[in-house]
Amino acid sequence: MLEISTEEYDNKKLFELLLTGVAPRPIAFASTVDSEGNKNLSPFSFYNAFGVNPSTLIFSPSRRGRDNTTKHTFENLKEVPEVVINAVNFSMVHQMSLSSTEYPKGVNEFEKAGFTQLPSIKIRPYRVKQSPLQFECKVRDIIEISGKPGSGNLIICEIVYIHIDEKVIDENGTINPNRLDLVGRLGGNYYVRASGKALFTIPKPLTTLGIGVDSLPQSVKMSTILSGNDLGQLGNMEKLPDETELISLIKNDVLRKKVSNNSFLHQYAKQLISNGEVYAALKVLLAFGN
Amino acid sequence: MLEISTEEYDNKKLFELLLTGVAPRPIAFASTVDSEGNKNLSPFSFYNAFGVNPSTLIFSPSRRGRDNTTKHTFENLKEVPEVVINAVNFSMVHQMSLSSTEYPKGVNEFEKAGFTQLPSIKIRPYRVKQSPLQFECKVRDIIEISGKPGSGNLIICEIVYIHIDEKVIDENGTINPNRLDLVGRLGGNYYVRASGKALFTIPKPLTTLGIGVDSLPQSVKMSTILSGNDLGQLGNMEKLPDETELISLIKNDVLRKKVSNNSFLHQYAKQLISNGEVYAALKVLLAFGN
Numbered sequence: 001m002l003e004i005s006t007e008e009y010d011n012k013k014l015f016e017l018l019l020t021g022v023a024p025r026p027i028a029f030a031s032t033v034d035s036e037g038n039k040n041l042s043p044f045s046f047y048n049a050f051g052v053n054p055s056t057l058i059f060s061p062s063r064r065g066r067d068n069t070t071k072h073t074f075e076n077l078k079e080v081p082e083v084v085i086n087a088v089n090f091s092m093v094h095q096m097s098l099s100s101t102e103y104p105k106g107v108n109e110f111e112k113a114g115f116t117q118l119p120s121i122k123i124r125p126y127r128v129k130q131s132p133l134q135f136e137c138k139v140r141d142i143i144e145i146s147g148k149p150g151s152g153n154l155i156i157c158e159i160v161y162i163h164i165d166e167k168v169i170d171e172n173g174t175i176n177p178n179r180l181d182l183v184g185r186l187g188g189n190y191y192v193r194a195s196g197k198a199l200f201t202i203p204k205p206l207t208t209l210g211i212g213v214d215s216l217p218q219s220v221k222m223s224t225i226l227s228g229n230d231l232g233q234l235g236n237m238e239k240l241p242d243e244t245e246l247i248s249l250i251k252n253d254v255l256r257k258k259v260s261n262n263s264f265l266h267q268y269a270k271q272l273i274s275n276g277e278v279y280a281a282l283k284v285l286l287a288f289g290n
Numbered sequence: 291m292l293e294i295s296t297e298e299y300d301n302k303k304l305f306e307l308l309l310t311g312v313a314p315r316p317i318a319f320a321s322t323v324d325s326e327g328n329k330n331l332s333p334f335s336f337y338n339a340f341g342v343n344p345s346t347l348i349f350s351p352s353r354r355g356r357d358n359t360t361k362h363t364f365e366n367l368k369e370v371p372e373v374v375i376n377a378v379n380f381s382m383v384h385q386m387s388l389s390s391t392e393y394p395k396g397v398n399e400f401e402k403a404g405f406t407q408l409p410s411i412k413i414r415p416y417r418v419k420q421s422p423l424q425f426e427c428k429v430r431d432i433i434e435i436s437g438k439p440g441s442g443n444l445i446i447c448e449i450v451y452i453h454i455d456e457k458v459i460d461e462n463g464t465i466n467p468n469r470l471d472l473v474g475r476l477g478g479n480y481y482v483r484a485s486g487k488a489l490f491t492i493p494k495p496l497t498t499l500g501i502g503v504d505s506l507p508q509s510v511k512m513s514t515i516l517s518g519n520d521l522g523q524l525g526n527m528e529k530l531p532d533e534t535e536l537i538s539l540i541k542n543d544v545l546r547k548k549v550s551n552n553s554f555l556h557q558y559a560k561q562l563i564s565n566g567e568v569y570a571a572l573k574v575l576l577a578f579g580n
Contacts, residue, residue, distance in 0.1 A: 003454075014345055016464070017465065018342065019339070020465045020470065022377075024315075025315075048312060049336055050350045051442030054436060055304055057312065060340045091518055094492065094522030095525075097494075100495055101495040111504040112503065113503055114521045114522065114525060122295075130518060146343060150343045151341045151346070154340060154348075159304075162293070164291060164294070175307065177480050182476075184474055184484065189491040192474070192484040192489055193490060198487070199482055200483065201481070212404075231384075232404065235404060
């Protein structure tokens with residue numbers, strides 16, 4: 001392992017490491033106004049939700065590392081503590097990137113990036129028409145972490161009004177992630193498109209508590225064929241099979257021949273798991289394993 | 291658009307909307323200990339980096355919506371304000387999911403989920419050996435947003451020591467996102483694998499300031515063929531082509547025939563953009579557009 005003690009490490013390199021290592025990050029496309037009503041629109045990926053009651057979104061227009069200056073978004077929020085956080089989907093990502101250009105104060109990034117500005121219902125800043133999901137927020141608090149170059153400014157927001165494009169809602173009345181087609185941010189110039197084949201699902205763990213990987217036989221836990229993901233799925237089974245279930249398997253001569261050593265057995269179990277037959281895999285491993 | 295006023299909206303539905311709409315989210319796989327040294331390991335996706343100087347990671351083991359109880363991670367951090375935040379990559383995602391099971395206090399999720407615990411250098415909680423990137427952190431502050439069901443608890447962490455698996459570092463000495471192979475969290479049972487074909491790059495906008503979409507001719511901005519992403523790339527060009535460049539194009543009879551109306555012209559420009567020849571597209575649009 002490469003080891004880094006952060007107190008001896010360069011802030012710029014650490015910043016780049018965070019951008020790559022804390023990923024993929026959601027993007028807050030933040031629309032603000034100053035006290036004179038001048039509009040600003042800029043993307044931030046130090047952003048996430050942090051619970052409800054009150055609904056909390058936090059993003060950070062951080063201080064610039066190179067000269068410790070602050071961004072227009074941050075300055076606007078101190079004058080007018082309101083923001084529309086627009087979600088960013090794949091079809092608007094190049095325009096969003098263009099809007100992150102550091103145009104001089106007073107330049108309207110809606111126009112520069114070719115977005116359509118729509119008035120909000122409850123706050124002064126404008127919404128991005130092209131965004132499929134727009135959160136109108138009031139700023140509850142601003143926390144400046146240290147005031148030093150590269151440091152964060154937490155904008156703690158409460159959502160007061162939400163606009164959702166009906167096109168992203170499916171037959172069940174819920175938002176479909178494939179229709180929403182959000183993009184996330186990684187380090188360097190990288191983005192991820194969070195839809196289609198990049199998505200996968202894992203059923204939530206049992207509320208009845210899975211048996212745990214620690215309940216599996218040693219030969220299974222130490223398998224060179226079964227992966228960590230295989231073990232994780234086996235450990236999520238609700239119970240260990242009982243003797244009756246195992247005996248009926250052991251009587252199956254064709255199967256016994258097929259899994260005549262641990263290598264064949266683990267390969268067969270792995271195949272069952274990849275077909276979604278995890279409990280069947282657990283049974284065969286316990287019936288024929290050494 | 292579907293319109294929602296949050297003060298009249300159910301907290302549970304709002305929570306689900308945040309999980310789907312603020313995505314993809316990075317995952318903090320948090321290892322903590324209580325004052326007696328009992329270990330806990332649990333994943334949280336209300337998590338992000340928030341700048342350097344000091345390096346700041348924030349995650350939220352939120353209060354449970356159903357009964358307003360707190361999680362073991364939160365309770366441990368009040369006793370011992372230290373945490374290892376382990377990154378989660380694709381090869382460990384099923385074990386991570388299993389560890390999110392609500393086992394009783396005192397159960398070691400390292401064992402339940404089949405992970406290997408390694409001692410840390412600067413803090414008491416253990417690291418997950420299987421994770422390619424491990425941040426040892428001291429907790430600087432804990433902010434309880436409201437104490438109400440479903441509300442966030444901000445754990446504000448400073449990184450003191452970092453472990454990186456050398457396998458994820460490429461020839462240039464930087465972390466390669468494809469080797470790191472992180473997963474992100476969306477709503478419902480959805481995850482995204484942030485590597486391979488799901489990744490794409492957008493060069494950072496010019497520091498010289500792009501011309502902006504507002505500098506493009508009206509017929510280009512209103513095109514039904516060129517998309518928002520096409521316009522965004524055109525607007526990121528450093529300058530509008532000058533007359534000499536356009537005249538030499540206009541003299542090209544073959545080309546003039548090819549783009550004899552705006553529909554052909556825009557299709558041709560779109561093709562150039564998709565081949566990465568954005569400036570060539572801008573020139574042809576200005577030379578032959580009406």
